[in-house]
Amino acid sequence: MKDFAREENGGLIVMASCSDERFPPENMLDGKDNTFWVTTGMFPQEFVLKLDSCIRVSKITTLSLNVRKLAVEKCDQEKPDQFEKVFEVELANRGDRLQTEVHQVNIRAKYLKFIILQGHGEFATVNRVSVVGGDDDGAYEDQGYGSMQRQPSMGYGGSAATGFNASRPESGGAAGGGGGFEDEF
Amino acid sequence: MVSKVVKPIDITATLRCKVAVVGDAAIGKSALVSMFTSKGSKFPKAYTMTSGVEVVVAPVQIPDTTVNVELYLLDTAGSELYKDQISQYWNGVYYAILVFDVSAMETFEACKAWWELLKSARPDRERPLRAVLVANKVDLPPQRHQVRLDMAQEWAANNGLDFFDVSAAPPGKDIEAPFVSIATTFYKNYEDKVATFQAACQNYSS
Numbered sequence: 001m002k003d004f005a006r007e008e009n010g011g012l013i014v015m016a017s018c019s020d021e022r023f024p025p026e027n028m029l030d031g032k033d034n035t036f037w038v039t040t041g042m043f044p045q046e047f048v049l050k051l052d053s054c055i056r057v058s059k060i061t062t063l064s065l066n067v068r069k070l071a072v073e074k075c076d077q078e079k080p081d082q083f084e085k086v087f088e089v090e091l092a093n094r095g096d097r098l099q100t101e102v103h104q105v106n107i108r109a110k111y112l113k114f115i116i117l118q119g120h121g122e123f124a125t126v127n128r129v130s131v132v133g134g135d136d137d138g139a140y141e142d143q144g145y146g147s148m149q150r151q152p153s154m155g156y157g158g159s160a161a162t163g164f165n166a167s168r169p170e171s172g173g174a175a176g177g178g179g180g181f182e183d184e185f
Numbered sequence: 186m187v188s189k190v191v192k193p194i195d196i197t198a199t200l201r202c203k204v205a206v207v208g209d210a211a212i213g214k215s216a217l218v219s220m221f222t223s224k225g226s227k228f229p230k231a232y233t234m235t236s237g238v239e240v241v242v243a244p245v246q247i248p249d250t251t252v253n254v255e256l257y258l259l260d261t262a263g264s265e266l267y268k269d270q271i272s273q274y275w276n277g278v279y280y281a282i283l284v285f286d287v288s289a290m291e292t293f294e295a296c297k298a299w300w301e302l303l304k305s306a307r308p309d310r311e312r313p314l315r316a317v318l319v320a321n322k323v324d325l326p327p328q329r330h331q332v333r334l335d336m337a338q339e340w341a342a343n344n345g346l347d348f349f350d351v352s353a354a355p356p357g358k359d360i361e362a363p364f365v366s367i368a369t370t371f372y373k374n375y376e377d378k379v380a381t382f383q384a385a386c387q388n389y390s391s
Contacts, residue, residue, distance in 0.1 A: 020198035023379070033389035038379060041201035041371070042257070063389075065382055096385035121312070122279070123378045127386060 005029050005131040010052025014080070014111075017045045028129045033063055033098065036125035039116060046115040048080060049129060054110040057133040060086075062101045062114070066124040067091050069117035070101065074109040083113050093120040098127060197251040202371040204256050205275050205303060208284035209295040210234065210263035213321045216353040217284060218243070218260050220360050228355050235262045238274035245368035254368040258282075272306035279307060280371060281316040282363055283346070287323055290331040300344065315370050317347045317363045324352035 005011040006029055013025035018040040025047055027035040039045040054076050062070065069090050073083035086107060091099050112131065116124055206214050215235055219227050222243045239260040246253050259278065261271055281303050285292040296318060304314050318341040320334060334350055341348035347366050352358040 018199065018201070020200075020379075022197070034386040036382065036386060038382060040198060040375065041254075042203060065385060096381070098386075098389060121378070123375065123382075125382050125386075127389070 001132050002134065003031070003130045003132060004051050004055060004057075004134075005049060005129045006031055011129075011131070012050045014048050014050045016047040023125075028126050031128070033127050036065070036127040038125045039119065039123050041122065043119055044115050044117045045124075046113060047126075049112045049114065049131070050080070051110055051112070051131065054108055055133050057105055057107050057109050057112075057131055059130075059132040060103045060105055060112070061128070061130040061132075062099075062126060063128040064091070064099045064101070064124060064126045065096070066093070066120045067099060067116050067126070068093070068120045068124075071115040071117055072103070073113040073115070074107050075111040075113070076108045077110065080111040080113075083111070086112075088117075194246075194251055196246075196253045198253070200252060200254045200372060200375055202254055202256055202280055202368065203259065203275075203278050204280040204282060204367055205259045205261055205278045206282045206284065207261045207296075207299045207303065208263055208319075209286075209289075209292040210265075212263065212284055212286035212289070212292050213353045214263065214284050215239070215260055217319070217321060217351065217360060218258055220353050220355075220357050221364050222258075225355070225357050225360065228353065228357075234264060235260055236264075237262055237267060238271070243364060245365055247369055247372045248365070250372070252372055254372055256364060256368055272302060275303075275306055277308045278303070279312050279314055280367055281314065282319060282367060283316055284319045284321050285332065285337070287320050287332045287334070287350070288325050288329045293320075293332045293337060297340070315367070315374075317341075317349060317366050319363045320348070320350040321353055323350045324354050324358065 002009060007026065011029045013029065016025040016037065019025065020038060020040055023036055023038045025037045028037050037047070057074075060072060069088065071088040072086045074086050075083045086105055087103055089101060091101060114126070114129065116126070206218060208214050211232060216229055218241055219229055222241055241258045241260055243256045243258055244253055245256060259275060261274070283296040283299055285296050300316065303316070307314060318337060320332065320337055338348045349359060349363045349366070351360055351362065353360060
């Protein structure tokens with residue numbers, strides 16, 4: 001299925017909050033899992049992905065290392081000045097194995113903003129971003145990640161708002177610092 | 186601000202690191218920070234007590250590289266008034282500059298307490314605390330020195346800290362050294378981590 005984040009399909013990183021020339025943000029759109037963009041100290045860090053046109057998005061996938069909290073926001077306007085939250089998740093630390101995060105969504109977007117709110121440790125990478133969908137009004141086929149069903153069983157389903165609420169029971173609690181990581185800026 | 190003429194180089198990466206600057210009240214933390222960030226042109230003549238935490242961003246170019254480290258210096262109030270809440274302002278800090286006044290023994294003893302406070306304030310205890318110890322006011326005449334530098338150096342070495350003796354009073358002595366040291370430590374951590382990431386990703390070719 002067409003990955004709209006890929007550079008050859010018109011995907012473009014228009015903003016990244018940090019950069020090391022050796023690991024440019026374009027590494028996330030090259031289709032390779034072994035090249036990455038790396039955060040260079042402190043959190044949050046974010047980047048904005050621009051799609052070729054405003055499309056219906058049905059699935060967002062990220063491959064990463066050391067990401068602890070990830071939020072995704074969308075904008076369906078021509079100018080990316082207002083974003084709405086799509087989902088926020090906490091990712092388990094998988095050590096030196098890639099974290100694969102697959103989210104079924106039902107949104108329209110021209111821009112997607114990915115925010116790494118916290119890391120497992122000082123630095124984190126994003127190796128790949130993939131955006132699947134199209135303007136065929138949601139009649140997408142399911143393929144690629146075999147275990148993900150069309151009716152997702154993991155709590156972040158068709159409604160973006162539901163997925164968001166369900167995935168952040170810790171908001172507020174973290175302020176008390178009781179064992180939670182109230183880390184970084 | 187006076188800008189020195191420096192050979193232009195292409196910076197290829199900018200790293201960011203949060204650093205707590207701590208020590209007892211009136212030992213010259215803010216003066217040290219000010220002299221460093223102004224490249225020696227601004228020494229606060231009148232003492233003003235820092236309340237809570239003041240954040241100052243100080244860029245440091247790592248010698249022999251094209252990497253810039255922006256130190257987010259959390260200039261922390263030394264006064265007892267703030268001691269109870271102060272660790273909340275740090276909000277997760279793993280790098281620190283501990284400062285004492287060579288003419289006051291109790292300020293050196295206090296650095297040991299600051300060291301413990303910083304260690305216990307880490308949200309992730311698995312992550313090491315990296316710090317440097319700084320003896321300030323070494324321009325004072327020797328008869329006013331209460332803290333023997335070799336003693337301070339020994340404590341620093343025993344706890345894994347680099348040690349520097351400086352003078353923040355104009356014209357200043359070795360002011361840059363502790364900042365460059367902590368920035369270099371951070372840079373090395375980054376390079377180590379990046380190498381680990383690269384090794385981890387090698388097997389994923391698609």
